[in-house]
Amino acid sequence: xxxxxxxxxRLVAIVIGGVVLQLSFFSQVALFHxxxxxxPALVVVLGLLGGSLTGAVCGFSAGFLLDCLLIVPLGGGxxxxxxxxxxxxxxxxxxxxxxxxxPPLLCMALTLFAExxxxxxxxxxxxDAPVSTLVVRDVLLKSIFAFFLGWxxxxxxxxxxxxxxxxxxxVRRRGRRRRPRLPRAERGRRPRAMRA
Amino acid sequence: xxxxxxxxxxxVLALLIVGSFxxxxxxxxxxxxxxxxxxxxxxxxxxxxxxxxxxxxxxLVNWFDETFDAKGRNERLHDELEAAxxxxxxxxxxxxxxxxxxxLVGLDRGGAIPSGYDPVTARVIARSPTVWFADVTVDVGSGxxxxxDDPVVSGDGLIGTVAAVTGSTARVTLIADSxxxxxxxxxxxxxxxxxxxxxxxxxxxxxxxxxxxxxxxKGQSVVTAGWRAEELESNYPPNLPIGEVTEASLVEQxxxxxxxxxxxxxxxxxxxxxxxxxxxxx
Numbered sequence: 213x214x215x216x217x218x219x220x221x222r223l224v225a226i227v228i229g230g231v232v233l234q235l236s237f238f239s240q241v242a243l244f245h246x247x248x249x250x251x252p253a254l255v256v257v258l259g260l261l262g263g264s265l266t267g268a269v270c271g272f273s274a275g276f277l278l279d280c281l282l283i284v285p286l287g288g289g290x291x292x293x294x295x296x297x298x299x300x301x302x303x304x305x306x307x308x309x310x311x312x313x314x315p316p317l318l319c320m321a322l323t324l325f326a327e328x329x330x331x332x333x334x335x336x337x338x339x340d341a342p343v344s345t346l347v348v349r350d351v352l353l354k355s356i357f358a359f360f361l362g363w364x365x366x367x368x369x370x371x372x373x374x375x376x377x378x379x380x381x382x383v384r385r386r387g388r389r390r391r392p393r394l395p396r397a398e399r400g401r402r403p404r405a406m407r408a
Numbered sequence: 409x410x411x412x413x414x415x416x417x418x419x420v421l422a423l424l425i426v427g428s429f430x431x432x433x434x435x436x437x438x439x440x441x442x443x444x445x446x447x448x449x450x451x452x453x454x455x456x457x458x459x460x461x462x463x464x465x466x467x468l469v470n471w472f473d474e475t476f477d478a479k480g481r482n483e484r485l486h487d488e489l490e491a492a493x494x495x496x497x498x499x500x501x502x503x504x505x506x507x508x509x510x511x512l513v514g515l516d517r518g519g520a521i522p523s524g525y526d527p528v529t530a531r532v533i534a535r536s537p538t539v540w541f542a543d544v545t546v547d548v549g550s551g552x553x554x555x556x557d558d559p560v561v562s563g564d565g566l567i568g569t570v571a572a573v574t575g576s577t578a579r580v581t582l583i584a585d586s587x588x589x590x591x592x593x594x595x596x597x598x599x600x601x602x603x604x605x606x607x608x609x610x611x612x613x614x615x616x617x618x619x620x621x622x623x624x625x626k627g628q629s630v631v632t633a634g635w636r637a638e639e640l641e642s643n644y645p646p647n648l649p650i651g652e653v654t655e656a657s658l659v660e661q662x663x664x665x666x667x668x669x670x671x672x673x674x675x676x677x678x679x680x681x682x683x684x685x686x687x688x689x690x
Contacts, residue, residue, distance in 0.1 A: 232451070235534035235545070236458035241469040242676055244476070249537045265417050272424045276431075280447035281455065282536055282545060283572040283579035285438070287431030294424050330538040334586065337436060339607075341586035347608030350539040 213262035219376040223258070226369065227270055230254040231277045246350050248357035250365075251278065252326035253319040255293050257365045259300030260315055261373055267297030285337065292329035296322050319362025324355040448574040452533070456547055459533045470677070491627070522645040525684040527561075528552050532678045533577070539608050542585035544568075544678060549576045553685045557643045559632075562681050565649035565672035566590070566632060570683060578683065583650070584610035584675050591633040591642055592650055592669075594624055600633050603650065603669060610675040613651060618665045624656045630669050645687060 213219070234250045241247060251274050259267020275289030300322055309315065328351070370377070435441055530546035548554050550573045558570040560580045568582040583590055583605060590603040592615060599622045601615040615630060630653065634646025655668035 232454060232458050233462075234537055236455055237462045237466060239535035239537045240532070241466050242473045243469065244473065245676065247535070247537065251537065265420055268421055268424055272428065275428075277447065277451075278537075279431075280444045281451055281534060282541075282543060283444055283448065283574060283577065284536070284541065284543065285432055286435040286441075286444070287428040287433075290431065291425065291428035294421075294428065298421060327538060327540075331540050333432075334540040337432075339586050341605050341607050342614065344606040344609035344612065347539055350608055354539075 213266050213373070214376045214378065215266075216376070219373065222372060223262075223266075223270060224273075226254070226258070226372070227274050228277065231274055231281065234278070235281060243357070244353060246353040246357070248361060249323060249327070249354045250361055251275075251293060252296050252323040253358040253361040253365055254369075255297040256300040256319045256322045257315060257362060257369050259297040259302075260304045260309070260318065260366065261369060261377060262301065263305060264298050264301030267299075267301035268294045269297075271295070271297030288330070288333040288337070292326050292333060295329060296326045299325070315366040316359045316362040319365070320355045320359040323358035324351060327351040327354055444572075445574040448577050452547065452574075452576045455533045455545075456531075459531070522647070522687075524687055525645060526553065526686040527682040528554060528685050529680060529682050530554075530578075531680055535678075540586070542568075542582040542588075542605070542610060542675070543571070544580050544582065546578050546580055546681060546683065547576065548683060549574050549578050551575050552683075554578045554683050555685065558687070559644045559648065559684045560681050561648060561684065562673040562678060564674070565651065566644065567671075567673045567675060567678060567681060569643055580681070580683075582610070582675050583613065583671060590644060590650065591635055592630050593633040594628050594630055594653065597622060597624065597628065599624055601666070603630065611670055612654075613669040613671060614666050615653070615669050616666045618661065618667065623658075624653055624661060624667050626653055626656050628653045628656075645684070 230250060238248045238250045255267060255271040255274055258270040262270070271293035272290045275291065275293035276286065278289045278293075279286045300318060303318060331347075435444075528548050530548040530552075532544045533547045534545035536543040546560075554570055554573055556570055556573055559566060560568050560570060566583060568580045568585070568588065570578050571581040572579040581588055583603065584607075586605060586607045588603075588605055591600065592603040593600045594615070599618055601618045603613050603615050606612045606614055615624075618624065630650045632644040632646055632648040632650060633642065634644055634648075635642045649672055651669045651671040653667050654670045660666060
């Protein structure tokens with residue numbers, strides 16, 4: 213990812229917008245009694261577009277902001293989401309994304325990872341209660357929701373971050389190179405048909 | 409060049425992981441620190457605006473969910489209505505008797521909220537996104553008189569307690585959170601126990617440590633016990649409604665000394681709540 217001040221501002225806005233949207237909307241709606249979790253999918257998409265470092269930093273920031281706004285011990289959300297973003301970025305660096313299904317499937321798998329990670333953090337902080345089997349249903353449904361969220365997020369964020377994407381820049385350069393070069397005298401003039 | 413990049417990437421990753429663990433270690437067990445208070449103060453107006461702006465969209469999505477759910481709920485409500493009709497006759501008499509007794513002893517309290525508490529109405533503006541933490545954030549804080557450990561109720565009954573406070577917001581740990589434990593009693597039998605959650609299922613709480621010699625029946629109501637021992641006192645005032653017993657098998661009562669309780673309040677869909685400030689906790 214080509215990081216410019218403009219792109220950094222966009223990333224900050226995406227992370228803040230994602231956290232506020234999660235807390236104000238997604239956490240408070242229920243589909244089949246389960247609230248969708250946007251943040252792991254968002255971090256996965258950022259990792260896929262920007263690489264492991266971008267994924268990790270965005271994940272850490274999103275987790276930190278989430279913990280701050282929920283007034284819970286800091287660090288838990290950061291740890292889980294930075295791992296999620298890093299893994300997504302690592303996938304992008306190691307493998308080619310051949311199919312349009314890869315990002316949503318990765319969102320689904322890494323949301324499952326993130327939910328288990330949140331569970332592990334909870335256990336680490338002290339856990340003294342029976343666990344209902346409904347947790348399994350909730351976690352699986354959250355992963356399925358993440359599939360659809362990831363689909364939309366990948367398409368949307370790819371468009372928003374297009375100027376910063378390395379492969380997009382390469383494609384643009386190739387496109388420019390393929391265009392036939394006009395003689396110096398013809399440059400800047402409209403084609404004959406258009407003039408008529 | 410590539411090696412340098414990899415080294416830098418690993419260094420940043422290590423720094424972030426160490427940072428997360430340091431933050432966890434430093435902030436664990438504390439209510440709220442300066443950073444959280446600052447961030448919360450900056451973002452709470454934005455959250456409030458987003459909360460109000462997104463309410464129609466939330467209602468729309470929840471409407472779909474409720475429609476799916478309505479069919480099953482309809483049958484259950486029919487059964488409950490029948491049982492409620494039978495109880496209503498007895499309750500009317502009990503209410504009248506209760507009113508007379510209240511007047512006799514000079515109690516002028518209208519509802520379940522005991523005197524000495526000042527209810528502060530709050531709106532839920534955020535909710536923990538994972539299934540492992542049952543917390544909500546409300547839009548009142550220390551500026552409104554809210555303190556840590558204040559009990560929080562909805563229109564249906566107890567929902568939790570304040571766990572952390574900033575100037576304008578507060579975190580409420582719901583009774584469905586794994587860290588929650590409420591001393592409760594069953595009415596009218598008076599059997600006492602500790603109400604703990606079953607993580608992942610906010611509609612099922614477990615009333616534990618019951619006296620195995622006393623029988624508890626399905627449908628009996630559970631309220632806060634509100635104990636007091638010398639200078640120590642429960643965080644919860646007595647007789648706040650919590651829920652009703654849904655499962656009370658003899659085997660479970662004798663072997664594990666526990667019964668299952670469904671909370672009156674729908675902990676998944678909280679909008680307006682009341683924080684009971686003040687009180688006389690020791």
